[in-house]
Amino acid sequence: VSERTSTVFVVDDDEAVRKSLRLLLQSAGLTVEIFASANEFLTRYDPQQAGCVLLDVSMPEMTGLELQEYLNVHGTIIPVIFITGHADVPMAVEAMRHGAYDFLEKPFQNQDLLQRVCSAIAQDRANRVRLEQRDAIQERLISLTPREREVLNLVTSGKANKVMAAELGVSQRTVEIHRARVMEKMGASSLAHLVRMVMDRRPA
């Protein structure tokens, strides 16, 4: 999954700014796509594409903040870095509250830009890896039988085999067999690993 290329999506209504950003980021070895408006971005962007968005705050029609809101509502996880022409505190606060990854003021230091773009891309990768793992755990959970599921719940809530056997009305030996099956199906290397997988899933 992390082998997939990350792309920097540049959304800016000023032609010179977006083209210069493309060249700059390309010459730093990054893959870049440019968009003249929020609408153009929304029509062409596939949420499966990894990377980050460099977004101009003030554009006509749909502003950067509105685009961010749209992405939030549609569960898109790609990090957004806002670019603004003026340090406008209320807007910065608003953007960060809407989950912006970072904020850059024009004109910016190129090193600064590159650093933040790279850290946003790393964040996006980590997010995507975590999501895929979560999906994988979900799939494994679905493969458990109802009884195995019961055992899983009891194990992860800290019950000993003897207690479980009593609660489920089966022999301790049967519990042990179920427990081994759960560990195998879930791909857990230890009890701690199993607990962590179940905990990770919980916020979803």
Added chain:
Amino acid sequence: MVTLPQTPASRSTLDVQALMDAVTAAVIVVDAHGGVQMLNCAASRLFGYGASEALPSKLEQLLPDVPAPSRECEVSGFASRELNARRMDGCEFPVRVSIARVANSEPAWFAYTVHALDDVDQLQARMMQMSRLATLGEMAAGMTHELNQPLTAIANYAQAGRWLLESKPPDLSEVNDSLGEISSQALRAGAIILRLRGLIQKGEIRREPVRLDEAIHELQGLILMECRLQSAKLKFAVEPGLPHVMVDRIQIQQVVLLLLRNAIEALDGQPRDQREISIHSAVRPEGVEIAISDSGPSASRERRGPKLAMARSIVEALQGTLGYRPQTPNGACFFFYFPIAQGGEL
């Protein structure tokens, strides 16, 4: 102590002279024959009557050109006009006089409120000049933001060029393109500075042929920013190539900003998804119109703040018209228009 005829009992004990003296504008109260009944302190001062001097008995001693009060006041109830006033020492000076009939007075009494004209005019001119300068300042600030665009592009192209040169083998044709872009962005920055300089030189109010769409276009950055801060959606429908009108460009931009802010204020209590502002243009027989409407409550329109008053005085000083029409189902629209400039004036 003077008691006005037929005042309600509860008010008859009020010392009317003290009340009048507390008013800072000059007020003269006369009867239907022009006989002076009262003069407040501000009026005595304005007309040069000291405390020891006998007060004039007839209105015409103070306002020689004023028509007999009854006729026009009976009809219109209220009138305001500019004419000459005469001080006690015989000196004449221009004033603006408002006339109102005292309610419930029988026989009729009339109150004359007198403003020395140079005061009013000078004050208004100074206020207009000051707020015009404030608008200039805002536009200059907007242009400095605009400067950021080419400067950002230049910085990007320059850094990209350096990285391209460092690559092995260096991509010289890309570097060459970057240098070309840098020079054209530098020229773009120069053009913005030139416009900024032109703006600063426009110190004096000057009526000249102006295309309202161009004047408003220069404001677009500011307009967008203001709408964004209030989370208002902006519908911008100003047609390009509008006929010329004779106005002061900066003052008109100021009027647009005043009306825009007036509209934005009306959105205060609205849910965020219902905040809308639109700016429209129209060419009509009476002239070129710019209308700014909002989705605020119509009722709040009765609240006509200082922004609107300022916009109106600027538009009227430029011989245009400012008006209001309600919107359906709610909201308000303020518009102004100026007659199309005659070909000879272009």
